[in-house]
């Protein structure tokens with residue numbers, strides 16, 4: 381029998397209601413998700429590692445201005461961009477993360493470099509940027525990360541005097557990105573990358589770069605990437621909670637993932653997860669979640685809303 385493989389990715393939870401996401405925007409989002417899925421699946425099918433697949437998928441989504449990560453990241457209160465990212469390897473619990481980086485084109489690749497070359501787990505702010513330049517990472521001027529849509533979102537949030545935690549049915553969507561994979565060698569890996577939340581206080585760090593909160597992988601259980609109100613995911617160590625329910629409670633992937641999103645999480649959001657059998661779980665408690673998945677268990681799809 382062929383070794384199972386699986387890949388799932390997300391472009392954020394929250395999303396506009398179906399009535400408010402116009403047909404053109406819907407098509408563009410679906411096409412971007414499909415392209416990233418096919419790219420990652422090609423890597424897995426060619427015998428590539430789960431780590432390579434999730435990094436490539438996340439870079440694609442970071443480079444796409446539709447999503448809140450890399451190009452297209454949301455604005456802080458100060459009108460700047462501060463991006464967070466993490467990768468984790470299920471085989472040996474290696475993990476690397478960056479927080480509050482402002483100029484690195486692909487924060488997820490920097491997170492991987494932190495894991496592989498820095499001796500640290502999490503580098504923040506200026507130290508992360510210095511490490512990036514030591515490693516020769518390409519940086520971009522602020523204009524590269526700018527999109528009109530995100531700037532307007534900031535202006536609206538400023539007028540309303542709030543951070544745009546819009547997973548609660550407000551009009552704006554999120555677009556944090558993430559990917560999880562199982563490769564043919566049985567290794568699991570997870571990645572998450574984000575601009576955070578609109579109008580956030582400079583220095584605010586969400587769940588995405590925090591191992592066990594927004595990102596987690598362990599070959600004995602699952603790989604998880606979260607999206608939603610970061611503070612809620614941080615409070616309940618959401619990604620690790622999925623794995624813990626499997627390891628200690630004997631739960632299967634879907635039950636563990638659904639329980640975390642629907643009964644444990646003290647807020648709004650969703651997650652994507654795969655396990656070593658190739659099972660995929662994609663629960664969310666928002667209007668929708670941009671997502672795509674494929675597995676040798678013969679399921680595949682691209683979806684935004686509850687009913688696809």
Ligand code: ASP
Pocket residue numbers: 392393448554555556574575576577585586587588594606607608609610611
């Ligand atoms: N979880 C991210 C954060 O709080 C935001 C998101 O998923 O959209 O930074």
